[in-house]
Amino acid sequence: MNGSCRNRTAILISGRGSNMVSLVGAAAEPGFPAEIALVLSNRPGAGGLARAAEAGIATDVVDHKAYPDRESFERALDAHLAGAGIGLVCLAGFMRVLTPWFVERWTGRMLNIHPSLLPAFGGTHTHERALAEGVLIHGCTVHFVVPELDAGPIVAQAAVRVLPGDTPETLGARVLAEEHALYPAALRMVASGAVRLENGRVVREG
Numbered sequence: 001m002n003g004s005c006r007n008r009t010a011i012l013i014s015g016r017g018s019n020m021v022s023l024v025g026a027a028a029e030p031g032f033p034a035e036i037a038l039v040l041s042n043r044p045g046a047g048g049l050a051r052a053a054e055a056g057i058a059t060d061v062v063d064h065k066a067y068p069d070r071e072s073f074e075r076a077l078d079a080h081l082a083g084a085g086i087g088l089v090c091l092a093g094f095m096r097v098l099t100p101w102f103v104e105r106w107t108g109r110m111l112n113i114h115p116s117l118l119p120a121f122g123g124t125h126t127h128e129r130a131l132a133e134g135v136l137i138h139g140c141t142v143h144f145v146v147p148e149l150d151a152g153p154i155v156a157q158a159a160v161r162v163l164p165g166d167t168p169e170t171l172g173a174r175v176l177a178e179e180h181a182l183y184p185a186a187l188r189m190v191a192s193g194a195v196r197l198e199n200g201r202v203v204r205e206g
């Protein structure tokens with residue numbers, strides 16, 4: 001393949017891939033501005049790989065355990081993305097910390113979804129921590145990826161109310177339902193050019 005196409009999108013997963021499924025479904029709609037060209041996992045056993053294959057999407061594995069260090073893993077990852085002519089990357093439950101080298105290569109072209117209203121509750125166990133803090137509003141965020149973990153200019157957010165009696169599971173399920181709507185909406189905005197990153201800040205059309 002010669003070069004990348006701006007809107008050929010790869011989804012990087014490590015697990016079940018429910019956000020990946022929602023992105024694939026949305027991108028199958030006529031007129032969606034991005035094409036899901038590849039689903040790639042760092043774990044050969046990721047459940048999402050089979051779900052992607054069932055949907056007719058090309059899948060690929062770059063197993064981080066096969067590489068001696070983070071940098072060589074990322075060089076392989078980058079080569080696989082380049083080989084597939086990828087122009088946009090969506091991290092969707094991709095459980096590897098990415099180095100500044102990789103992140104900078106994909107600046108403005110790589111999104112992540114996080115299950116909290118960033119900058120609150122970066123990291124893991126976000127629903128448990130939101131409940132422990134007693135917040136009344138929780139949610140999810142799609143952001144451009146920067147070298148710092150769970151940070152970066154925000155593309156879109158969705159909020160959910162915390163209800164009396166919520167457990168991490170009930171709250172997490174409502175947040176996940178919002179993620180499934182938010183990520184396709186965010187990808188649409190970025191792929192269409194309505195939202196872009198300029199000098200480290202999000203610029204929105206209109």
Ligand code: GRF
Binds near residue numbers: 013018176179
């Ligand atoms: C989601 O909660 C996402 O926000 C987080 O990891 C989880 C991935 O779930 N980054 P799935 O694999 O998309 O079902």
